[in-house]
Amino acid sequence: MTDAPSIRPTPGILRRILTSPPAATSLGVFLLITALCWLAPALWIKEPNTTRLSLGATAPLATIYDLTPAGSDTPDRLIDETRAQQLIRNGLSLELPGSGIDIANEPSIVWIEIPPIIRSTSGGPIRPVWILPESVEAFFQQAAEQLPEGLSSLPGPPEQFATYYQVHTSPIRFLAGTDELGRDLLARTLVGGRLSIAVGLAATLVSVTIGIVYGGVAGYIGGKLDSLMMRFVDILYALPFLIFVILLMVVFPRSLLLLFLAIGAVEWLTTARIVRGEVLSIKKLPFVDAARTLGLSHGTILFRHILPNTLPPVIVYATLTIPTVILLESVLSFLGLGVQPPHSSWGVLLNEGAERMQTYPWMLIFPASLFAVTLLSLNFLGDSLRDLLDPKSNGR
């Protein structure tokens, strides 16, 4: 190391991050993801909570078709090719010609939905199907043959159950596909990321604040109180903190604020230890004596003169706490104790994706990659910050 360690560390940290490629890259990636999460949905992406039931789970970038009801000119619903074929194959009309059709080349298509109270002889309702216009008559013949006893014909003319649509290729594409309710996965992932990142940052802030005050007071006062306070930290260290977060989440009405506080309340221990150690060594320095001779109060000395100097190691640790907290939030959401349904977070999305990864792999791949990249960038940033700020590892 050529230059002496600066007394005011904060500007130094930023400069050192920017001059170190790994740190700057990982910080950049994290900031980019954060910015995307907040800005992108507002700029161009679809509403995250709009459901498109006719569309269902669509693969990323799959061609989507707009269907316009006959006799109207406003598009009514969206459909993608695989789903249409699946429905055509799954319908009652198994033997009808045209399953595995290329709907891109079909000018029109028919949606038949018979009320679920009408069941076929094979049990179960007659399922809604997409079929080709020329199959309509055959479909209703087949349906009529399969009607249960006591029901000689469908209650109403077949036209009542059939809607004719014109097929057009839609300009809409879903970059990351959609989930089972047809919600845009990209929008959901980005908006869910807001929550995860916000929880990560806020809970880390809470934990760091508690840790700095607790560790600062313990280290500054010292003596019996210090060993008592640190003994308490040792005890809490030994306890499985997830249990306490779960207790807090269960006992009190669930809210985001509580989530921040509950996670923050269990993550402060290491910060407290780090800060105490730093304060113990800083309070022996001459400038603290000088402050005391000037007649400053203990509070001023501690909070204005000592604690700011403990920041570098705290910043390193806080950077590593954010990914831990994001992971913890996802675990809580997985257990059903975190973010509640109308909202979504990465934890919720990952859980949904992991459940359906065999049928709709993109529902796992996309949120999981963004999640992993975010955590990776934060862990990487923390590691390189540690290397940057730790004089011992400068030789590397």
Place this chain on the structure above:
Amino acid sequence: MLRFFVRRLLLSIPILFVVASLTFFLVRAAPGDPFSDEKKIPEASREEIVAFYGLDLPVWQQYLRFLGNLLRLEPGYSYSHSGYSVTEIISTHFPTTLAYALPGFFLALAIGIPLGSLAAMRHGRWGDWAATGFAMVGICLPTFVIGPLLALFFGGWLGVLPSVGWITSAQFSENFAPWSFVVLPSLTLAILYAAFITRLSRSGLIETLRSDYIRTARAKGLSSQRILWRHALPMSLLPVVNFLGPALAGMITGSFVIETIFNIPGLGQFFIEAAIDRDYPLLLGLVVFYAALILLLNLLVDLLQAALNPRIRENLGR
């Protein structure tokens, strides 16, 4: 050594007391009681139930009762699993958790230490990158994503291991040997901690190999094999041993997730269930049980540390 052991054991009694009291009052601070949102219960029977479990007594009496029950090692009867006492539930279902958590723990060590040490010896080369990469992935992907992925791969595609369920679930066990149900849960549980241990043992060995006494050993002309095995490795593992306490605690809470993923009838599922259903006796009993378990494990870890590190051993002797 013995004095240290006994002193720590005695010290854990007040800690357990504090944990138990804290949990008790925390849970009681919540509005309502476990039976308040049950629908269509006649008021008379509700009162009867509440009186049966002693929930109508003043809080301080309930508290004393709870402490007394704890002393007799019988925290009472579960509300939601009626007829089962908490002790019964723990003694039937904790072995299930242990059956995959213990192999998982050793698996984490068996993956993490060699991988980390290898990475340190190949510091800066591609072996190092591979190991660090594995550690990063293990840390950055949540267990509930890794678990289903492993289940899909080994259970779905290869079909060599059951992807879900437990030894006792008869419908699966015909095709698979009993041990095979343990593999995926332990592996899933192990990966996160293997990742941490890899990082710790890697940085530990890198640090140790740079230290002065290794240079001395090298100057004395010892073979590099002997330096590594006799001098560097044992010291480099100290951070790993330090981490064992938190790792064990984390694995116990990790069991909540593992048991939900693989549908294992272990104690972790009971804890989550008890927390959501507000099954007070079971919840409090489990918290105290977990706390006691972790205190005991931490004590064992400290003893292990003392056995490995002469400096700590000397401090304990005094």
